[in-house]
Amino acid sequence: MLTGAAAFSFPPIPPILPLHRRGQEMQRIGVVGLGRTGGAMARRMVAGGQEVSGWTRSGRIIDGIACLPDLAAQIARSDTPILSVLDDAAVSQTHDTLLTLTLDGMQVIDTGTVVPTILTDRIAAIKARGACAVGVPVSGGPDLVLKGTCGIFVGG
Numbered sequence: 001m002l003t004g005a006a007a008f009s010f011p012p013i014p015p016i017l018p019l020h021r022r023g024q025e026m027q028r029i030g031v032v033g034l035g036r037t038g039g040a041m042a043r044r045m046v047a048g049g050q051e052v053s054g055w056t057r058s059g060r061i062i063d064g065i066a067c068l069p070d071l072a073a074q075i076a077r078s079d080t081p082i083l084s085v086l087d088d089a090a091v092s093q094t095h096d097t098l099l100t101l102t103l104d105g106m107q108v109i110d111t112g113t114v115v116p117t118i119l120t121d122r123i124a125a126i127k128a129r130g131a132c133a134v135g136v137p138v139s140g141g142p143d144l145v146l147k148g149t150c151g152i153f154v155g156g
Helices: 036-047 071-077 088-098 123-128 141-147
Strands: 028-032 051-055 080-083 107-110 132-135
Touching: 028 036, 028 071, 036 051, 036 141, 051 071, 071 088, 080 088, 088 107, 123 132
Parallel strands: 028 051, 028 080, 080 107, 107 132
Antiparallel strands: none
């Protein structure tokens, strides 16, 4: 530790991920948004042995991914929903719909590169539903996601 005028210390960092309702963290991942980036995330995780299901507003189906009929079914099947939705309006609508569902014990991960207040304005409501959330925008596009070399920025 430094001494004198430059001395400082960081407070302990609380755990970000709580134990999920099924007893293990990120056991069953649900990707919400199976476009180019979300689809690449889902394929990358399946290739790594992770159980992944997906849902998208367009009804897109990806081979090897259990695609569910609606957001409610996706959330009911997930321990950790990962949102990969295109634009501000779609992300806002998805978050607002999430807030009508049972989220108890979940860690919601929003990977959108949208206005950060879309998530931060809803944090208290997400916590009130028994969940926590983190913004994790992805940089680099679907090709880098598939290779596992994309950049991420974590906040929340």
